[in-house]
Amino acid sequence: MSAWHLARRSARMNPSIIREILKLTERPGVRSMAGGLPSADTFPVQAIRDACDKVLREAPREALQYAASEGYAPLREWVAQHLVAQGLTVKPEQVLITTGSQQGLDLAGKVLIDAGAPVAVETPTYLGALQAFAPYEPEFVSLEGDDDGPLPESFRALARRTPGARFAYLLPNFQNPTGRVIPRARREALVQAARAAGVPLVEDNPYGDLWFDRAPPPAMASWWPEGSVYLGSFSKVLTPGFRLGYIVAPAALMPKLLQAKQASDLHTPSFNQRVVHEVVRNGFLDQHVPTIRARYRAQRDAMDAALHRHMPAGTTWHAPQGGMFFWLRLADGLDAMQLLEHAVAAGVAFVPGAPFYAHAPDPRAMRLSFVTLSPADIDEGIAALGRVLHEALSAAPLVAS
Numbered sequence: 001m002s003a004w005h006l007a008r009r010s011a012r013m014n015p016s017i018i019r020e021i022l023k024l025t026e027r028p029g030v031r032s033m034a035g036g037l038p039s040a041d042t043f044p045v046q047a048i049r050d051a052c053d054k055v056l057r058e059a060p061r062e063a064l065q066y067a068a069s070e071g072y073a074p075l076r077e078w079v080a081q082h083l084v085a086q087g088l089t090v091k092p093e094q095v096l097i098t099t100g101s102q103q104g105l106d107l108a109g110k111v112l113i114d115a116g117a118p119v120a121v122e123t124p125t126y127l128g129a130l131q132a133f134a135p136y137e138p139e140f141v142s143l144e145g146d147d148d149g150p151l152p153e154s155f156r157a158l159a160r161r162t163p164g165a166r167f168a169y170l171l172p173n174f175q176n177p178t179g180r181v182i183p184r185a186r187r188e189a190l191v192q193a194a195r196a197a198g199v200p201l202v203e204d205n206p207y208g209d210l211w212f213d214r215a216p217p218p219a220m221a222s223w224w225p226e227g228s229v230y231l232g233s234f235s236k237v238l239t240p241g242f243r244l245g246y247i248v249a250p251a252a253l254m255p256k257l258l259q260a261k262q263a264s265d266l267h268t269p270s271f272n273q274r275v276v277h278e279v280v281r282n283g284f285l286d287q288h289v290p291t292i293r294a295r296y297r298a299q300r301d302a303m304d305a306a307l308h309r310h311m312p313a314g315t316t317w318h319a320p321q322g323g324m325f326f327w328l329r330l331a332d333g334l335d336a337m338q339l340l341e342h343a344v345a346a347g348v349a350f351v352p353g354a355p356f357y358a359h360a361p362d363p364r365a366m367r368l369s370f371v372t373l374s375p376a377d378i379d380e381g382i383a384a385l386g387r388v389l390h391e392a393l394s395a396a397p398l399v400a401s
């Protein structure tokens, strides 16, 4: 018998299905649309190399030493300034630098969730957030939604049926996994409904800068700053390897988030923060991000065209206006999870939609990333997927409706 006795919360920790799937997709010859990774071709290697040299030349002792848990002050100031474009008026003292925005999710969970407390999430939502919150043993409540995001009515239902929700986790911009944007009028209606229901917001925005045609509406937090925690990230606009993100929180929450962060990792690596600040401080992202947008836009167009060419009748999707993902709904009778193995055998991989649901998964949903393959590989991959789906449909017994 083992001497180890696992904590109850560990029962709520599960291997990421996506990581398991990614192992399958690493087989040679598989065109993978499964990952949630940005394109490595967008990483500004030279700018980062120059910044590393400069930081090590000019401030080696500070960059390699322990540092403040709040984060590197000039980077906090830069973040506060940067957020003006999202409609947010933020003081640097409200910015906590985190080890990826994933840590921001964990800290929000640690500080705000008691076992059994309701936490509202979108339907579907970011799987990594479900994983971050789950060990704190919340009772997830799925907010009902449509193509424009959660319905304001769902907050009224939440207040009636499950009062006392600690927060609602929302992804207004190019959501992972669906790619949709919450339009401005819906944002305002949602904030109003959340305020009336007394449910604060945790707003996650790693993709907002990756728009293709027009910038998304202001952050939801701009309508209710004292009732919102806002998460941002450098992963999708610079590089995920530095693990740099941030939380913006109202003054009332900041001390507890900071203490939670201290307990977790003391601080985010000083060297990484200084290098990223050195890269971004003179407006580098103003030139760099448009190059990512142009690249991803062309890949989005290639995937949309390929889907039109190769998908069987009954498959539905919306071309995303930004971000990294298409969300497909397969024809009636198909199950994305069951088809994955056939697809990998045919040389293409995707992520089934089911793990992105807190409850009642849609077996017909799948997520496709369009950013890591060339347009030609996207076409080949979607053609292979189309063949798998056509075959499955011709083999599927007719479903009585």
Ligand SMILES: Cc1ncc(COP(=O)(O)O)c(C=O)c1O
Binding pocket: 036, 099, 100, 101, 102, 103, 126, 128, 171, 176, 204, 206, 232, 233, 234, 235, 240, 243, 244, 245
């Ligand atoms: C919606 C969402 N939130 C948070 C993260 C975590 O990003 P990071 O920790 O790299 O900032 C991701 C990563 O894919 C994401 O898609």
